[in-house]
Amino acid sequence: MDLSFSPQEEAFRQEVLGFIAEAKPKLPQKLGAPEQARLSKDDYLIWHRLLFKKGWVAPAWPKAFGGADWSVTQRYIFSTEIAKAGMPTTLPFGLGMVGPVIIAFGNDAQKKKFLPRILSGDDWWCQGYSEPGAGSDLASLRCRAVRDGDHYVVTGQKTWTTLAQYADWIFCLVRTDPAAKPQEGISFLLIDMKSPGITVKPIVILDGAPEVNEVFFDSVKVPAENLVGDENKGWTYAKFLLAHERSALASASRSRAALARLKAIAKAEQLDGAPLIRDPDFAHKLAALEADLMALEFTELRILSQEAKGEKVGSESSILKVAGSEIQQRVADLAMEAVGYYALPNDMSLGDNEAVGPDYARGLAGRYFNLRKASIYGGSNEIQRNIIAKAVLGL
Amino acid sequence: MDFSFSEEQNLLRNSLSRYLADHYSYEDWRKFTASPEGRDPRHWRQFAELGLLAAPLPEEHGGLGGGAIESMVVMEEFGRALVVEPFVPTVVIGGGLLMNAGGALAEEILPKIAGGETILAFAFAEAQGRYNLADLATTAKKQGGAHILNGQKSVVLGAPWADTLIVTARTGGARREPGGVSVFLVEKGAKGVSTRDYAAMSGLRASDVGFENTPARLIGEEGAALEPLEKVMDHAIAAHLAEANGAIARLMAATTEYAKTRKQFGQPIGKFQVLQHRMVDMYIAQQQALSAGLMANLKLGDTDGSRAVSAAKAAAGKYARAVAESAVQIHGGIGMTGELDVGHYFKRLVLLETLYGSPDHHLRRMARLDQ
Structure with a gap:
C-alpha cells in the first residue's frame, strides 16, 4: 500500500509542469475555463498543435506511429496535471477513437495516409455512429454501403455527430450485409467529408450551441481502400473503440x-x-x-x-x-x-x-x-x- | 502507486478469514449473541494467538509493528463475519491513545492489549454532546496524587465486556471549549462506577455508565487531550470504514446470489432490468465505499488526513445505507426477518453510520477544516 509515485514518475510530472508553464502564455485565456468558452476550430487546434510539436499529442500511441507511448501512469499524471492547470483536453475523435482503430486493425497504406495527419491536426475527424433509429441500440443502424467495383456507395443518415461542421473525415459504421444478424453485417468505413452527396446540418442543443449535426449521405462514392479491416467485421472494431472511450x-x-x-x-x-x-x-x-x-x-x-x-x-x-x-x-x-x-x-x-x-x-x-x-x-x-x-x- | 497488500498483510487476512469461516459461522453468531453474555470469550483469546491484537501495535510494547493497514485488514474481515469483539475500542483507540501518551501507563497496558489480557471500552458520548468530543459535562479533579471522576456516559459500546474504560472528562475550561479536555483510564470495578447494560444493534452490547468520585488514571497531558483524541478518532473511523466494507461485500454477494436463484414470474428475479440496475447502483456504491475506506486509511497522518477521513465517513455512510436498503428490498419479505443475516448486516452498517459522527457531522467538519 503506497500512494506515492516513483522518482521516475515524479520526474515525469516535473517535465509536464515545465511544459505547461511554457505553453500556458501561448494559449488564449478562454481555453482555461471550458464552461465559459465558445471555441472555434482554431481554438481547439492551438493546443493540439503545441502538443504535436512536443511529441505529446498521442500519449497512448506506439512510438512507431508517432505516439508518446507513455505508460498508463504517465498518461494519468499528464491528464491530471493539465486539468489542474486549467488546460483543455484534445478532442478524442481522431486521437482516441479512429487512430487506435487504424493502428489495431488498419492496413499499412491506411496507417501511412491517416495517422500522421491525425497527429498534426491537419485532418479533423468526426464519429459517424448514431442514427435517428439507432441510439442505444447501435447495432440496428441502417446507413447502407453497397460495394460497386472498387468503391462503396453509401446512402443513409448519421446524427449527433459532434463538430462535424469542422470535419475533414468521418469514420462510419455502415451496413454492408442487411441479411446477416444485426451485429454481423456492419463495416467500418472512412469517408472524406468533401465527397459529393454529403450534407451536414447543424443541430442546436440545450445550451444554444450547434455542437452536433446531422450528416446525410446521398449515394456517396467511397473508395474500397477506405474499408478498415474486414467487411462485416465492423462491430468488433466498434466495440474496441467504445471500450477505449469508456x-x-x-x-x-x-x-x-x-x-x-x-x-x-x-x-x-x-x-x-x-x-x-x-x-x-x-x-x-x-x-x-x-x-x-x-x-x-x-x-x-x-x-x-x-x-x-x-x-x-x-x-x-x-x-x-x-x-x-x-x-x-x-x-x-x-x-x-x-x-x-x-x-x-x-x-x-x-x-x-x-x-x-x-x-x-x-x-x-x-x-x-x-x-x-x-x-x-x-x-x-x-x-x-x-x-x-x-x-x-x-x- | 500501489494498492496491493504486503505478504504479511495477506497472511494476516488469510489466517483470520480462515479462522472466522471455521469458528464464527452465522449460526454460532446467532447463538452467542442471544446468550446472556452476548459473546464467546474464546474468540478474543484466539485473536490474540493469531497475532491480530498485536498487529498494529509497536514492537517495543509487545506488538508486531504494523499500523492502520493491519487494522484495516482485520476490520474488513470482522465486518464480513459481523464480529462483535471490540477490536477498535481496545486496540485502535486504547492502543492509539496510550501510544500517543507513552510513559509508564503505555508500558503497563499496551503489552496486555497485544496479549489479549484486557478489553477496553471507550466512554466518550454524553446525552447533551452528540458528536462533539469536547462537549463534556463529566468532570475530573485532582485529589492528592490521583484524579476523581464524576459524570454520566451514554451508549458505551462493548462496556459490558470490558474490564477497563477509557473516559473523556473535563479538567478545565468551559463546556465545548477545546482546552481542558482530558482522557482517563478507569477500572470498571472501581469505586463509584455504575452501569446499565443493554443490547445494541447487530449483536453488540453497550452500557450507560455513571461515575461518582471514581478514581481514574490520567492518559497523556492534562487538559490537552482533544488533539490526540481527534487523531485517534480518525484512526478509529478509518478502521470502521473497513468494517463497513466487509459488511457491504457480504450484502452484495448475498443479494446477487439471491437474485440469481429466486424465481418469480417464471424466471430469476435478477433477469429483471429494474433490479439489475438497482444492483449495479449497489455495486457502484460498494466500489466508491471501498475507495473512501482506502483513502481514509492511506491518508491518516497527512496534513489533509482529517479532512479525507471526514469526506470518507460522510460519503461511505451514504453508500453503505444505499447498499443495505437495496439488499433488504431485493430480498423482499425474507430480508425483513432476523433469521436471515442480511438484516443484521444492515443494522451494523446503520450503527457504523452514526458511530463517531453522522455523515452530516462529518460534512460540517470538512467545511470547517476548509476555513
Whole structure:
C-alpha cells in the first residue's frame, strides 16, 4: 500500500509542469475555463498543435506511429496535471477513437495516409455512429454501403455527430450485409467529408450551441481502400473503440478543476452579506459533492494501479463513466446555483466575451444544460448499467 | 502507486478469514449473541494467538509493528463475519491513545492489549454532546496524587465486556471549549462506577455508565487531550470504514446470489432490468465505499488526513445505507426477518453510520477544516 509515485514518475510530472508553464502564455485565456468558452476550430487546434510539436499529442500511441507511448501512469499524471492547470483536453475523435482503430486493425497504406495527419491536426475527424433509429441500440443502424467495383456507395443518415461542421473525415459504421444478424453485417468505413452527396446540418442543443449535426449521405462514392479491416467485421472494431472511450481515466481531474472554479465563485458570491461558501446549506452541498468526487478519484487510482500492473481491467471501468458523468453534472448544477440570477441571461445572445453579470457567471447555465449529454453519450448510463449487470455481476 | 497488500498483510487476512469461516459461522453468531453474555470469550483469546491484537501495535510494547493497514485488514474481515469483539475500542483507540501518551501507563497496558489480557471500552458520548468530543459535562479533579471522576456516559459500546474504560472528562475550561479536555483510564470495578447494560444493534452490547468520585488514571497531558483524541478518532473511523466494507461485500454477494436463484414470474428475479440496475447502483456504491475506506486509511497522518477521513465517513455512510436498503428490498419479505443475516448486516452498517459522527457531522467538519 503506497500512494506515492516513483522518482521516475515524479520526474515525469516535473517535465509536464515545465511544459505547461511554457505553453500556458501561448494559449488564449478562454481555453482555461471550458464552461465559459465558445471555441472555434482554431481554438481547439492551438493546443493540439503545441502538443504535436512536443511529441505529446498521442500519449497512448506506439512510438512507431508517432505516439508518446507513455505508460498508463504517465498518461494519468499528464491528464491530471493539465486539468489542474486549467488546460483543455484534445478532442478524442481522431486521437482516441479512429487512430487506435487504424493502428489495431488498419492496413499499412491506411496507417501511412491517416495517422500522421491525425497527429498534426491537419485532418479533423468526426464519429459517424448514431442514427435517428439507432441510439442505444447501435447495432440496428441502417446507413447502407453497397460495394460497386472498387468503391462503396453509401446512402443513409448519421446524427449527433459532434463538430462535424469542422470535419475533414468521418469514420462510419455502415451496413454492408442487411441479411446477416444485426451485429454481423456492419463495416467500418472512412469517408472524406468533401465527397459529393454529403450534407451536414447543424443541430442546436440545450445550451444554444450547434455542437452536433446531422450528416446525410446521398449515394456517396467511397473508395474500397477506405474499408478498415474486414467487411462485416465492423462491430468488433466498434466495440474496441467504445471500450477505449469508456475507460478514459482521469476524468475526475476535470471535475476537480471545475470544483476549484466553483469554490472560487462561491467565495466571491454573497448571501446575506457573507460569502456564499459560508452558508451552511451551500457548504453542506459542496462538501457532499466533494466527498463523492474524492471517492471517485480513489476509484480511478485503484483502476489505474491495476492497469499499471498489467492486470486486465474490464467492464469495471464502466463505473467511471457512470459515477464520473454524474459528478460532472452535479458540479455544473451547483455552479449554476451559485451565481443566482446571473444564471438566467441567455449568453448565446451576447458577444463572445460579453457578460451581463460577473465574468465568472458567463456560460454556467449553458454548461449545466450542455452536460446533461454526459449521461447520454458514449453508451448511456443505462446501457453502462446493463453492461455492468451482465459482465461484472453475472446477472 | 500501489494498492496491493504486503505478504504479511495477506497472511494476516488469510489466517483470520480462515479462522472466522471455521469458528464464527452465522449460526454460532446467532447463538452467542442471544446468550446472556452476548459473546464467546474464546474468540478474543484466539485473536490474540493469531497475532491480530498485536498487529498494529509497536514492537517495543509487545506488538508486531504494523499500523492502520493491519487494522484495516482485520476490520474488513470482522465486518464480513459481523464480529462483535471490540477490536477498535481496545486496540485502535486504547492502543492509539496510550501510544500517543507513552510513559509508564503505555508500558503497563499496551503489552496486555497485544496479549489479549484486557478489553477496553471507550466512554466518550454524553446525552447533551452528540458528536462533539469536547462537549463534556463529566468532570475530573485532582485529589492528592490521583484524579476523581464524576459524570454520566451514554451508549458505551462493548462496556459490558470490558474490564477497563477509557473516559473523556473535563479538567478545565468551559463546556465545548477545546482546552481542558482530558482522557482517563478507569477500572470498571472501581469505586463509584455504575452501569446499565443493554443490547445494541447487530449483536453488540453497550452500557450507560455513571461515575461518582471514581478514581481514574490520567492518559497523556492534562487538559490537552482533544488533539490526540481527534487523531485517534480518525484512526478509529478509518478502521470502521473497513468494517463497513466487509459488511457491504457480504450484502452484495448475498443479494446477487439471491437474485440469481429466486424465481418469480417464471424466471430469476435478477433477469429483471429494474433490479439489475438497482444492483449495479449497489455495486457502484460498494466500489466508491471501498475507495473512501482506502483513502481514509492511506491518508491518516497527512496534513489533509482529517479532512479525507471526514469526506470518507460522510460519503461511505451514504453508500453503505444505499447498499443495505437495496439488499433488504431485493430480498423482499425474507430480508425483513432476523433469521436471515442480511438484516443484521444492515443494522451494523446503520450503527457504523452514526458511530463517531453522522455523515452530516462529518460534512460540517470538512467545511470547517476548509476555513
